[in-house]
Amino acid sequence: MPARLTASELRTCLGDGPQTFAALLTGRSGIGALRHGEPSALNVTHGYHLDDGAARAFAASRWVADCARRAIATAGLDPRRRRMVALVGTGLRELAAVEAYATGGPAVPAHRLHFGDAVRAAVPGLSEVVTVSNACSAGGHALALAEDLLTLGDAEAVLVCGVDATTESMLAMIGRVVDRPTDAVRPFDADRQGVLLGDGAAAVVLVPDDDPRPALARIVATGLSCDAHHETAPSVSGIARAMRDALTRGGRNPSEVDLVVAHGTGTALNDPAECEAIRQVLVAGGADPLVTAVKGATGHTSGAAALVNLDVAQRCLAAGRVPPVVGLRRPLPEGTGLRFATTTTGYAPRLVQCDAFGFGGVNAVTLVEAP
The missing domain is CATH 3.40.47.10 (Thiolase/Chalcone synthase)
Incomplete structure (x- = not known):
């Protein structure tokens, strides 16, 4: 719920x-x-x-x-x-x-x-x-x-x-x-x-969801996967499974996701894997989401990272503005075709996907929208 x-x-x-x-x-x-x-x-x-x-x-x-x-x-x-x-x-x-x-x-x-x-x-x-x-x-x-x-x-x-x-x-x-x-x-x-x-x-x-008090945003659903693919290396299929789980739990179509606040660690393996999962789940499902990420500005906040992304997502919904991926100068080849935010963008997302992936393949993806 x-x-x-x-x-x-x-x-x-x-x-x-x-x-x-x-x-x-x-x-x-x-x-x-x-x-x-x-x-x-x-x-x-x-x-x-x-x-x-x-x-x-x-x-x-x-x-x-x-x-x-x-x-x-x-x-x-x-x-x-x-x-x-x-x-x-x-x-x-x-x-x-x-x-x-x-x-x-x-x-x-x-x-x-x-x-x-x-x-x-x-x-x-x-x-x-x-x-x-x-x-x-x-x-x-x-x-x-x-x-x-x-x-x-x-x-x-x-x-x-x-x-x-x-x-x-x-x-x-x-x-x-x-x-x-x-x-x-x-x-x-x-x-x-x-x-x-x-x-x-x-x-x-x-x-x-039926609480009458004012809200900043509505959490549609959170999808999880624990793929145990490798101690540290990410699995595209495990990440994709968490994305699909969130969509299924929320009763949403991939085409509805129009902004991704990505995990984006800036590492050799994570970034290509996340790009491919976005392509397999969202783009293949008819979406063309804007993609941003915050770790170039905040570093990797580990246990807080998912909630940092959630806070940024709810502020994007409220402000109608999406911040750029700080540190992104030349997109990686595996990201070809994805729309990375390279400047602050006036944009009014309706459904935002927040990604968080961890060692051992513990993955969490949260969908959030305006209240």
């Missing part, structure tokens, strides 16, 4: 939701010099950092708590008077706190690796807080679970969050798969060098 999006709050390297969208429209990137770890040892020299002036340990908890608090205030809901569940999607949980402990910091209680304490403190009265650690599509999987909870009547409203903070462990991993340090994320560019991490947190509030 569809759901209504009544609040959406962000924290990225570019600021909050309005600040992030405004920066995207001007083509501005939040990239800067790497602030954590030794660049020469990691083979990573840049990142998309969010700096709140406090310690890195438990930064993710602070950021997601802030977004959750603001989202509940915007939605005008009191969880003490309404049965409300919180779901937090993440790829790394509080790995930064564990790294700090490994270098002499305080011990980390196991329950602090999750976000129950932080979210409950920010939003008193929640029935339950569940952390979903599901790689780079965690926020999208949390959205799907939220839709199920509302459909089944197990919650009257759901707070869906996503968060990840840059960690040296993850930096070491991305540094090992490139010959030289990536200087910027360039989604769908023929000269893309690879991905870089971006700090990010997001929180949205979903209510049933």
Whole structure:
């Protein structure tokens, strides 16, 4: 069953939701010099950092708590008077706190690796807080679970969050798969060098489709697939299956999708695979969607990425403007025939597809439209 999006709050390297969208429209990137770890040892020299002036340990908890608090205030809901569940999607949980402990910091209680304490403190009265650690599509999987909870009547409203903070462990991993340090994320560019991490947190509030309160957008459906194709390499068929699942669940035709907010990691394998899946599912079904992506401006926010895309999608619906793919200068050959947004475009989409794909083939695709 569809759901209504009544609040959406962000924290990225570019600021909050309005600040992030405004920066995207001007083509501005939040990239800067790497602030954590030794660049020469990691083979990573840049990142998309969010700096709140406090310690890195438990930064993710602070950021997601802030977004959750603001989202509940915007939605005008009191969880003490309404049965409300919180779901937090993440790829790394509080790995930064564990790294700090490994270098002499305080011990980390196991329950602090999750976000129950932080979210409950920010939003008193929640029935339950569940952390979903599901790689780079965690926020999208949390959205799907939220839709199920509302459909089944197990919650009257759901707070869906996503968060990840840059960690040296993850930096070491991305540094090992490139010959030289990536200087910027360039989604769908023929000269893309690879991905870089971006700090990010997001929180949205979903209510049933028949709830009368004002809404920012309508979540039509979220489609999932878990193809287990490879530890890291994407599967075109697995991605396509998630796209088809969203369309089937939402009762929509592929030709209705007129904007894609793509996953767009700027990596050797993901971008061609995503292009081919869009071609097989949407273009073959009669669509000619405009395609944008945000990671060239925000970096890869991992567990928050799906909700960052959702926030951008609802702002595109409201503003009638679509930001360009920051960093895209020369489209990759596999993208031939697709309409990439290379400048800010005045455009009034009706149905937007938001993509989020993760290691191990955990894929989530959300369809969203105006309320």
